[in-house]
Amino acid sequence: MNPSLHIGHSRIRKEGRAKVTGAAQYTDDVCMSGMLYGATVRSRVARGILKGIEFGEGIPWDEFIIVTAKDVTGDLYVALIEQDQPFLALDRINHPEEPVVLLAHEDRYLLEKARAAVRLIIEPLPPLFDLEESLACREVIWGSDNSFKDILIEQGDVDSVWGAATHIVQGEYKTGAQEQLYIEPNGAIAVAKAEEGVTVWGSLQCPYYVHKALKHLFNLPDEKVRVIQMETGGGFGGKEDYPSLIAGHAALLSLKSGGRPVKIVYDREEDMVATTKRHPSRTRIRSAFDAEGQLLALDIDFALDGGAYLTLTPVVLSRGAIHAGGPYRCPNTRIRARAVATNTPPHGAFRGFGAPQSLFAIERHMNVAAAEMGMDPIALRKQNLLKMGDSTATGQIIKEAIDLPGLLDRALEKLDYTAKQESCRVHNASSSPIKRGVGFASFMHGCGFTGAGESYLASVAGVEGREDGKIHVLAAATEMGQGANTILSQVVAEVLKVPLEYVEVARPDTALVPDSGPTVASRTTMVVGKLVQEAAIGLRQILLQAGFLSEPYAGEAFSNAVKQYLAKNGHLKAYSQYSTPPQIVWDDQNYKGDAYTTFAWACYATEVAVDTRTFEVQVEDFVALQEVGRVLNPTLAEGQIEGGVAQGIGYGLSEQVVWNEGRMANGQMTNYIMATSMDLPRIRVYFEESPYPLGPGGAKGIGELPMDGSAPALLNAIQDALATVTPREIPLTPERLMELVESSNG
Amino acid sequence: MAEKMKLSLNVNGQARTLDVWPMARLLDVIREDLHLTGTKEGCGEGECGACSVILDGKLVNSCLIPAVQAEGGELCTIEGVASEEQLHLVQESFLHCGGAQCGICTPGMVMAAVDLLHRCPQPDEAQIRDGLAGNLCRCTGYVKIVDSVADAAERALQVAKESRS
Numbered sequence: 014m015n016p017s018l019h020i021g022h023s024r025i026r027k028e029g030r031a032k033v034t035g036a037a038q039y040t041d042d043v044c045m046s047g048m049l050y051g052a053t054v055r056s057r058v059a060r061g062i063l064k065g066i067e068f069g070e071g072i073p074w075d076e077f078i079i080v081t082a083k084d085v086t087g088d089l090y091v092a093l094i095e096q097d098q099p100f101l102a103l104d105r106i107n108h109p110e111e112p113v114v115l116l117a118h119e120d121r122y123l124l125e126k127a128r129a130a131v132r133l134i135i136e137p138l139p140p141l142f143d144l145e146e147s148l149a150c151r152e153v154i155w156g157s158d159n160s161f162k163d164i165l166i167e168q169g170d171v172d173s174v175w176g177a178a179t180h181i182v183q184g185e186y187k188t189g190a191q192e193q194l195y196i197e198p199n200g201a202i203a204v205a206k207a208e209e210g211v212t213v214w215g216s217l218q219c220p221y222y223v224h225k226a227l228k229h230l231f232n233l234p235d236e237k238v239r240v241i242q243m244e245t246g247g248g249f250g251g252k253e254d255y256p257s258l259i260a261g262h263a264a265l266l267s268l269k270s271g272g273r274p275v276k277i278v279y280d281r282e283e284d285m286v287a288t289t290k291r292h293p294s295r296t297r298i299r300s301a302f303d304a305e306g307q308l309l310a311l312d313i314d315f316a317l318d319g320g321a322y323l324t325l326t327p328v329v330l331s332r333g334a335i336h337a338g339g340p341y342r343c344p345n346t347r348i349r350a351r352a353v354a355t356n357t358p359p360h361g362a363f364r365g366f367g368a369p370q371s372l373f374a375i376e377r378h379m380n381v382a383a384a385e386m387g388m389d390p391i392a393l394r395k396q397n398l399l400k401m402g403d404s405t406a407t408g409q410i411i412k413e414a415i416d417l418p419g420l421l422d423r424a425l426e427k428l429d430y431t432a433k434q435e436s437c438r439v440h441n442a443s444s445s446p447i448k449r450g451v452g453f454a455s456f457m458h459g460c461g462f463t464g465a466g467e468s469y470l471a472s473v474a475g476v477e478g479r480e481d482g483k484i485h486v487l488a489a490a491t492e493m494g495q496g497a498n499t500i501l502s503q504v505v506a507e508v509l510k511v512p513l514e515y516v517e518v519a520r521p522d523t524a525l526v527p528d529s530g531p532t533v534a535s536r537t538t539m540v541v542g543k544l545v546q547e548a549a550i551g552l553r554q555i556l557l558q559a560g561f562l563s564e565p566y567a568g569e570a571f572s573n574a575v576k577q578y579l580a581k582n583g584h585l586k587a588y589s590q591y592s593t594p595p596q597i598v599w600d601d602q603n604y605k606g607d608a609y610t611t612f613a614w615a616c617y618a619t620e621v622a623v624d625t626r627t628f629e630v631q632v633e634d635f636v637a638l639q640e641v642g643r644v645l646n647p648t649l650a651e652g653q654i655e656g657g658v659a660q661g662i663g664y665g666l667s668e669q670v671v672w673n674e675g676r677m678a679n680g681q682m683t684n685y686i687m688a689t690s691m692d693l694p695r696i697r698v699y700f701e702e703s704p705y706p707l708g709p710g711g712a713k714g715i716g717e718l719p720m721d722g723s724a725p726a727l728l729n730a731i732q733d734a735l736a737t738v739t740p741r742e743i744p745l746t747p748e749r750l751m752e753l754v755e756s757s758n759g
Numbered sequence: 760m761a762e763k764m765k766l767s768l769n770v771n772g773q774a775r776t777l778d779v780w781p782m783a784r785l786l787d788v789i790r791e792d793l794h795l796t797g798t799k800e801g802c803g804e805g806e807c808g809a810c811s812v813i814l815d816g817k818l819v820n821s822c823l824i825p826a827v828q829a830e831g832g833e834l835c836t837i838e839g840v841a842s843e844e845q846l847h848l849v850q851e852s853f854l855h856c857g858g859a860q861c862g863i864c865t866p867g868m869v870m871a872a873v874d875l876l877h878r879c880p881q882p883d884e885a886q887i888r889d890g891l892a893g894n895l896c897r898c899t900g901y902v903k904i905v906d907s908v909a910d911a912a913e914r915a916l917q918v919a920k921e922s923r924s
Contacts, residue, residue, distance in 0.1 A: 025854055032862030033850040033869060035797015035837035042796035194897050196801040196809055197863040246799070246863025247897050281802040494861025494898045648857040652903055656860065659900030682806035682895065690888040690901040 019503040020710035023648035024513055027498040028244070037244040040200040040216045041278045048202070049078065050121040051266045051277040054114035054131045055287065056106045059140035059356040059675035060154065063104050066114060069130035077127060078117040078270045085265065087232035091257050092225050097155075098322035098359065100230060100261045106135055107154065108321035109676040110287040110358045112258070117266040117275050140356040142675050144295055144318040147353040154321075155354035161319045162327035162352045164334045166406050166604045169345030174310040178301035182382040186298070186374035187742040188724075190318075190670040191291035191663075192677075193363050194687055195493075197246020199255060199288055200278030203263035206271075210237030211264045217256035218248040219531035220489050224523045226257035227264060242521040248493040249660070250362030253533055254324050255288045285680035289361025290670060292317040292329055292352070296337070296374035301345075306388050308397045310345040311406075313337045315371050317352040320359035326352045329360075331463050333367025335608045336721075338406040339375035340417055340457045341397040346406040357675040362533060364657065365720035368458055369664065373743060376454040376725030380732060381739060390729070394421060394455055407608045413703070415614055415640070420701065421455055424616035424638035427699060428453075433620055433634075437734065446625045449633075450734025453618035454726040459609030460714035461536040464599040467610075471591055472530040474544035476505055476552050477519075478585030482572025484509065484552070486518040487586070488529040490541045495716055496649035497537050503645055504542045504709045508549035511568040527588065535613070535714025538645065542709035544589045551587035594707055611705055613713045615639035617658070617722040621730040628747035628754070630666055630731060632692075638699040639718060643711030647700075654698045654719045661723025663687050669744045768829045770795075771839025779826045786810045786821040788829075789836060797837035797866045801895070808894030811867035812836050818874040820893070837866035840873060848918070849873050849911045858907030860898035868894045872908045881912050 031037040056063075066081065068074050082089055082101040089103060090096035102111045114131055118124045141152045147159045155161070175181060201215035211227050220240040227238045240260070245252065259277050266275040279287070294317050301310040315337050319326035334350035383390035398417035404410050425431070430451055437449040461467050474488040486505055492498040502516040509515070519526055529541045556562040559582075561574035578585050599606040620634040637654050644650045667686040671678040679685045704711025728740050731750070738753045763778040770793060777792050789798050789812065798821060801809035805820040812821045813835040840847045849872045852858065859865040868891065875882060875890030882890060887908045888901070896904060 023857070026857070026859065028862070029854045029859055030846075032859045032865050033846065033853045034841055035795075035866040037862050038796070039799070039863065041800070042790075044791075195861070195863070196807055196895060196897055197799070197861070198801075244862065247861040249897070281804070496860070648903070652857045652860055652899055655900035655902045656898045657900075660897070681804065682802045683804060687895060687897065688900075689893075689895060690891045690905065693901055695884070695905075696900050696902055 017507060018510060019507045019513060020645055021643065023646055024499055024503055026496060027502055027518065028492060039197055039246055040202060040214060040243045043202060043214060043243065045202065045274040048274040048276055049117040049119050049266065049270060050124050051115060051117045051263050051275045052124050052128045053112045053262060054116065054128055054133070056102060056111035056113055056133060056135060057109055058106055058135045058137055059109045061106045061135040061137040063102055063106055063113065063133065064136050065134035067132040067134065069132060072127045072130045076118060078266050080115040080265045080269050081113070084269060085230065088229040092229040093254055093324060094327060095323040098324060100258060100265070108356050108358045109674065112262065115262050115266050117270060140675060142355050142357065142672065144293065144316055144353065144355065147355050148316060148351065154356060159353040160351060161323045161354060162330045164330060164350040164604060166334055166346065166348040168406055168408060171310045171312050171345045171347040174301045174345050178309050179304040180302040180386045181299065182385050183299045184378050184381050184741060186296045186377055188294045188370045188373050189744055190293045190360065191363060191668050192285055192670060192685055193249040193251030195247025195249060195251055198279045198281060198284040199252060199259055200276070201256060201260045201263045202274055202276045203260060203267045204272060204274050205264040205268035207268065212239040212241070213260040213264060214241045214243050215256050215260055216245045216252055217242055218252045218491050218493060218533060220491065220521045220523050221528045222254060222531055223257050223260045226261060230261045231264070238523070240523045242491050245491060245493040249364045250366065250533065251288060252493070253362040253531065255361065281682060282680040285685065286677040287358055289324070289359055291363035292319060292326065292360040292367065292370065294370035296371060298374060298378045300378065300382055302382065302386060306386060306393045306396045308341055308343040311338055311343045313348045315348060315350040317367070317370070318355050318360065319352045320355060320357045322359040324359040324361050326360065328463060329362065329367040332459065333371040335407060335459065335463060336368040337371035337375060339372060340399050340455050340614065342399050342403040348406055357672065364660065365717045366534065368717065369720050369724065372456045372721045373725045376456060376722070377728055377741060380729045391421065391425065398455060405608070408605050409607045413611065417455060417614060420614060420638060420640060421616045424618045424636055425453060427636040427638060427697065428618040428620065428634060430618055441734065448623045448625055448734040449620065450730045450732070451618065451620045452726050452729030452733050453616060454722040454729065455616045456722045457612040457614045458535065458718040458721055460611050460613060461540050461609060462534050464601055464608055467540060467591055468593040470530045472540065472544060473527040473588055473590045474529040474541050474548060475527055475586055475588035476545060476548045478552065478575040478579055480576065480579055482575045484516045484575070486516065486545050487526045488541050488545060489521050489526050490529055490537045491521050491532040493532065495653060496646065497532065499649060500538050500645055501542060501545050504546045505549045507710065508546055509553055509571060511571050515568060515572060535716040535718065538712050539708045539714040540591065542712065543707070544591060546709040547589035548587045551589065552585065555585065555587060610707060611713055613639060613641045613715055613718045615718055615722055617726045619726045619730050621727060621734055623731060623734045628750040632662055632694050632727065635694050635696045636699070637696060637719060638701065640701045640703055641715045641718070642705035642708050642713035643702050644700050645710050645712050650700065650715060651698045653715055655696045657719025658696045658723050659688055659693055661720050662693065662727065665724030665727040665743050665745060667744055667746060669746050764827070766826055766830055768831065769833045771835060781827055783826045784822055785824040785826045785829055788826040789821055795836050795838050799863055799866060801863065806895065808871065809864050809867045811870040811894060813870060813874055818871055837869060840869060847873065848914055849876065849908070852907040852911035852914065856907040856910050857903040858899070864894060864896045868896065868904060872911065875908065876912055876915065880915060884909070
């Protein structure tokens with residue numbers, strides 16, 4: 014086998030130089046001539062009927078561009094899955110951050126004063142903030158029963174098992190909302206003119222989602238809407254669906270101003286309180302085991318709080334439901350998954366997309382069950398971990414030669430789990446107020462869209478030869494820090510056997526690149542990467558067949574061939590479109606079949622120190638071991654895992670969204686606590702590579718995986734440290750832990 | 760209404776005089792009047808450090824500094840860190856070690872690292888973590904940033920050794 018030229022090498026980030034010098038242009042760095050600033054007046058009432066809008070005194074209102082729902086001539090509702098979320102509230106208010114009035118002015122200080130001077134007259138209606146109350150239809154606030162989606166996954170016959178089981182273990186687990194907290198807030202600039210159409214530049218993950226939303230909002234054909242991604246300072250799902258609203262708002266203001274550019278960039282608080290967060294969840298698990306600890310049945314009731322509008326909730330629920338059984342073999346499984354409305358801003362995409370919630374529950378539950386049965390949690394998992402030929406809850410047969418018990422062993426070995434557990438026991442027997450413990454979690458993450466998602470998308474990506482002899486990658490895949498530019502370039506350069514400098518990634522611009530789908534679901538490397546790989550093969554074939562290139566060739570010969578071909582033919586492009594791999598079958602009605610083309614598998618292990626005076630938890634050591642197919646760029650891949658683990662640690666321990674009447678009360682970095690460099694250990698990342706035949710260069714998706722296992726591993730370690738408490742809810746803040754310890758002490 | 764006032768300061772080695780609002784934030788003067796957009800705003804309240812610059816030899820959050828406080832001062836922003844085409848050692852290390860991901864915290868992080876290595880040329884990991892504690896990064900989990908700073912310190916030592924020999 015030839016050694017690879019680029020695959021598997023830590024190539025330097027393509028746009029890295031622009032980033033380390035500060036030259037990279039983010040949305041807020043752009044200033045256009047004649048530009049206005051836009052601001053959003055929000056409801057501040059969780060539920061009600063809009064009766065009037067008053068513009069207070071002392072503001073030169075005639076200088077302002079003012080837009081309300083009445084100015085919208087196209088579709089008022091954001092086109093996504095269900096068109097229920099208005100760009101601007103018309104009469105009904107469904108959450109406290111509902112946009113009602115838009116203002117624009119060239120002086121952003123005056124704009125702030127004006128925003129504060131708008132008074133909304135809202136007749137309040139009884140709101141609903143609680144997931145259980147929504148499930149019980151205490152008030153009907155959405156549709157006929159508050160239900161966004163109801164899923165049932167069934168395998169075997171759960172109810173036939175309870176009588177014969179040696180052990181039945183039940184538990185309820187909760188996870189809170191989590192803010193994505195990208196360091197660059199959401200923002201967009203728009204120019205909209207009646208004749209020419211709409212152009213938007215923004216910080217966004219999915220150019221074609223915004224494109225679709227704007228087409229409907231302005232009732233325009235495809236070619237009259239253009240969406241261009243600026244350098245994007247982190248997304249993590251938080252720039253998946255919300256940018257459609259901001260882009261729409263900026264464009265509405267621009268249109269009314271007669272086509273002046275309008276910039277809307279949220280400040281930190283507006284970004285935190287008004288945009289989407291991770292769905293809060295509640296999971297009830299009833300499990301049956303035989304005397305040896307073999308799982309006989311899992312009956313799981315998984316519920317998500319979706320917030321006021323449907324947005325992406327059904328798909329988040331779907332991924333959460335499919336992952337709810339964890340990486341275990343269980344002949345009888347029933348997963349009932351429901352997502353319901355509440356009067357908080359809509360919850361949305363956040364790295365992991367439902368899986369961190371349900372995997373937290375099952376991975377805590379396995380430790381709770383082990384403790385109740387008097388079994389070792391390692392032995393319990395080894396009894397039940399999936400292996401090749403087993404079937405998941407949806408009936409998906411595992412066709413890969415996975416070795417999950419081996420993965421678990423090796424992760425524990427890296428942590429030195431057994432020795433550490435012993436030394437923790439010895440230490441904890443002393444009078445020290447610091448208690449130590451070790452814990453772990455085994456888990457997986459489905460790569461790419463769930464179920465038939467990828468075949469519906471039918472993504473297209475391409476490559477293009479340029480006059481300078483270089484190749485441009487044409488894809489809507491956005492770089493937001495994860496390394497898409499570099500990975501896609503490596504894949505193409507590998508196929509073409511050219512130096513990496515010969516390949517550039519075109520800026521995602523809907524006027525120039527095809528719809529390769531949204532940049533979500535750990536799909537960019539695995540799915541879009543495969544498409545650009547195939548397109549590159551096609552392009553090389555064109556050059557070979559045209560006689561401009563003959564193998565073997567050097568880089569320079571390749572770029573000369575591109576130039577010659579272009580001189581003769583004018584253009585050189587090749588595209589590839591996604592088609593579902595053979596033997597992948599999914600039944601969306603019954604939730605049966607191959608939910609994902611493949612999974613990434615992992616085991617994370619950690620050691621914690623709990624201070625029983627302050628109830629602070631220090632993460633002393635963290636091992637993240639995963640099987641992700643082939644690693645295309647080790648530095649980038651490690652960076653993904655390290656960052657995901659850090660977010661997972663925050664999810665588990667500190668990142669608490671405090672709610673007050675449906676509104677986030679701690680929308681500041683001062684009181685929403687993410688980890689600093691002082692709070693985290695050196696996260697130790699290990700890959701086990703087993704090339705995935707359908708991925709480019711053997712790669713699977715990895716972006717979301719590290720979000721899934723950190724929180725349960727930490728709570729398992731905290732339980733190991735404290736023995737007397739059984740934490741079941743995250744974030745496990747010091748306050749919550751103190752309450753648990755004090756109540757367990759009686 | 761207050762009137763604009765003259766502000767004279769040295770920016771990345773060049774003397775500049777500007778008309779600014781008395782209570783303008785140094786960050787706004789840097790981004791809007793000086794058009795140096797490498798300095799970022801992440802939170803506007805001194806928590807995230809994306810707006811870090813070096814003013815009179817000290818690392819500061821420019822979102823918390825009234826511009827008038829920079830009168831007669833010496834300001835270094837990310838644009839003043841590299842000399843022409845030659846990157847600073849810290850910038851090179853961030854590139855090679857994967858210290859930059861989305862890049863929005865990177866300019867501030869580079870400023871904090873430059874400041875740290877100036878005060879403490881050979882920091883250990885704990886000192887690096889302490890030196891960067893005022894700068895939040897949501898992408899990296901800090902591992903590769905810490906490695907970047909350690910790498911820059913190491914290479915600075917090599918350069919010093921080579922220039923002595």
